[in-house]
Amino acid sequence: xxxxxxxxxxxxxxxxxxxxxxxxxxxxxxxxxVAVAASWCALAIALMLALQVHDGGAFSYAIGNWQAPLxxxxxxxxLSSLMLVLVAGTASVVLPFARGSIEREIxxxxxxxxxxxxxLCMTGLLGISITGDAFNIFVFLEISSLxxxxxxxxxxxxxxLLAAYQYLIMGTIxxxxxxxxxxxxxxxTGTLNLADLGRRIGSASGTRPVLAALAFLTVGVSLKAALFxxxxxxxxxxxxxxxxxxxxxxxxxxxxxVYVLLRFYFSVFGEAQVFGRxxxxxxxxxxxxxxxxxASTIAIFQTDLKRLFAYSSVGQVGYIILGLSYDSxxxxxxxxxxxxxHGVTKGAAFMLLGIVVASIGGTTxxxxxxxxxxxxxxxxxxxxxxxxxxxxxxxxxxxxxWYLVLAxxxxxxxxxxxxIVASSLLSLMYVWRFVEAAYFREPRKDIVPAPxxxxxxxPTAVLLAAVVIxxxxxxxxxxxAVRAAEMxxxxxx
Amino acid sequence: MNGPPGLPGIFGHFxxxxxxxxxVAGLFIVIARGxxxxxxxxxxxxxxxxxxxxxxxxxxxxxxxPILSDAFxxxxxxxxxxxxxxxxxxxVATLALGLALVVRIREAYGTIEEDEILLQESGPAxxxxx
Numbered sequence: 112x113x114x115x116x117x118x119x120x121x122x123x124x125x126x127x128x129x130x131x132x133x134x135x136x137x138x139x140x141x142x143x144x145v146a147v148a149a150s151w152c153a154l155a156i157a158l159m160l161a162l163q164v165h166d167g168g169a170f171s172y173a174i175g176n177w178q179a180p181l182x183x184x185x186x187x188x189x190l191s192s193l194m195l196v197l198v199a200g201t202a203s204v205v206l207p208f209a210r211g212s213i214e215r216e217i218x219x220x221x222x223x224x225x226x227x228x229x230x231l232c233m234t235g236l237l238g239i240s241i242t243g244d245a246f247n248i249f250v251f252l253e254i255s256s257l258x259x260x261x262x263x264x265x266x267x268x269x270x271x272l273l274a275a276y277q278y279l280i281m282g283t284i285x286x287x288x289x290x291x292x293x294x295x296x297x298x299x300t301g302t303l304n305l306a307d308l309g310r311r312i313g314s315a316s317g318t319r320p321v322l323a324a325l326a327f328l329t330v331g332v333s334l335k336a337a338l339f340x341x342x343x344x345x346x347x348x349x350x351x352x353x354x355x356x357x358x359x360x361x362x363x364x365x366x367x368x369v370y371v372l373l374r375f376y377f378s379v380f381g382e383a384q385v386f387g388r389x390x391x392x393x394x395x396x397x398x399x400x401x402x403x404x405x406a407s408t409i410a411i412f413q414t415d416l417k418r419l420f421a422y423s424s425v426g427q428v429g430y431i432i433l434g435l436s437y438d439s440x441x442x443x444x445x446x447x448x449x450x451x452x453h454g455v456t457k458g459a460a461f462m463l464l465g466i467v468v469a470s471i472g473g474t475t476x477x478x479x480x481x482x483x484x485x486x487x488x489x490x491x492x493x494x495x496x497x498x499x500x501x502x503x504x505x506x507x508x509x510x511x512x513w514y515l516v517l518a519x520x521x522x523x524x525x526x527x528x529x530x531i532v533a534s535s536l537l538s539l540m541y542v543w544r545f546v547e548a549a550y551f552r553e554p555r556k557d558i559v560p561a562p563x564x565x566x567x568x569x570p571t572a573v574l575l576a577a578v579v580i581x582x583x584x585x586x587x588x589x590x591x592a593v594r595a596a597e598m599x600x601x602x603x604x
Numbered sequence: 605m606n607g608p609p610g611l612p613g614i615f616g617h618f619x620x621x622x623x624x625x626x627x628v629a630g631l632f633i634v635i636a637r638g639x640x641x642x643x644x645x646x647x648x649x650x651x652x653x654x655x656x657x658x659x660x661x662x663x664x665x666x667x668x669x670p671i672l673s674d675a676f677x678x679x680x681x682x683x684x685x686x687x688x689x690x691x692x693x694x695x696v697a698t699l700a701l702g703l704a705l706v707v708r709i710r711e712a713y714g715t716i717e718e719d720e721i722l723l724q725e726s727g728p729a730x731x732x733x734x
Binding site: 246249250253257260261264269270272273275276279280283284286287290291294295297298303 | 683709
């Protein structure tokens, strides 16, 4: 079948073409149908690609039939197919949810543009995950970033504009740092293909431009991934963006940035160069721990639930980087599994907050008093997502914590186990802030919850179910993560 | 590192010094200025200086475009030029979006000075009571 051979290209081209189509259609209803269809097709393609990788191993696709080192290569392997499924999956759940959500948060004349930007953002994130070309990564990164800035600026609060502006400044600095790194690598090796870079960098390893490239890349990607000291853009962006945008971006954008970091560290620079020549292990460990503790502590003192969960995201990025810093298969397994587990959990959490906004108009802790009685199902859902953030057994978050602890014990660093548990207690405290407000306070008399359409709670329930399923059955998260980790630790392709 | 022969190190690396100076100057403007437009100007300088980092090493003095002809033996690498063409487009899009956001910010706050905006947000009329 000829079409099946072109699935890697279709993965990116389909949402890319659907985006201008929504502009031409203009009617919000039609744009919605096109966007949902495109995202579901993208999910189907991503699943087919994942199956193909599972059965036959990694494979390449030459864009325009120009072969690999010269032409642009799309490379589908264990790690990228997992990211494709995460991005396309989150999009196909969030888009149906978005319709009801944006009706209450965005003026009607902007609805079709919302779908356009959403599809472009998805295109960028899918492109980053699938491409095997360093400069291509930058281009897709900017496609996803520029559309994210617009999506955030659509928020109804005027502070959304300021958040989008700040994100634009920080994000562009980060992207430019990545371009500098890619430029230095190109100067030293004369190639932009990631696999080719990985092979040719050997002779130049340890030279100053290559180490400078490593530094620029680490800082640039850390900005995009909101690793602790570079997270300043994230809380405002997540808090003031429309709820559907918060859900999609929180579940995917920072995760894809971490994917770029993994890809460059292990497939290009090579694990020996990154962790052998530089004290990268200690540095990453320190930043991860700082993020886990500082961001979770700040989260405890927030008065708005969206900001609370945004700071919790910064803390959770810490766990992902912690797994990376172990430089072992178990550690990487934890990191990669947490990309999915936290993506699903945070996506569900922000969708639940979207339901709260749609129903009672806001998410400040003062406003959700007595929510447990007003909206029992939604409150229970938020608590469930919170339990997953803490890492309670039976939820997705527990699986990752388990592997993080295993990896720490493997290295004989038992003190890290205590730190992981201690930081989980901080998560318990910020989740308790919600529990206290929702279940131990009297409902406010002036708030009457408005009914929420089924198109909003069904997708949310799907994602919440995934949180529980991934917590009980690790076939679809940990198994691919193990294969991806083994592939990464196998050295440059 | 392809400076003209015979020039001592610092002149041979002239283009790199210019690049790094512009890079740092642009980043400094972004961080030190409170005016939202000036920040974008700094960001523009920062991004543009990276174009030099790509273009300068790709250009050989006396080199032509890569044309298949016996008349030309030395040619410049075309790939950096093409890459930077893409980067310029990205830079223009970023600047346009940034300026559009500043227009909207001015409509919403009546100012484009960062400190005045933050003052309005931390003031008693904060929207947190919503």
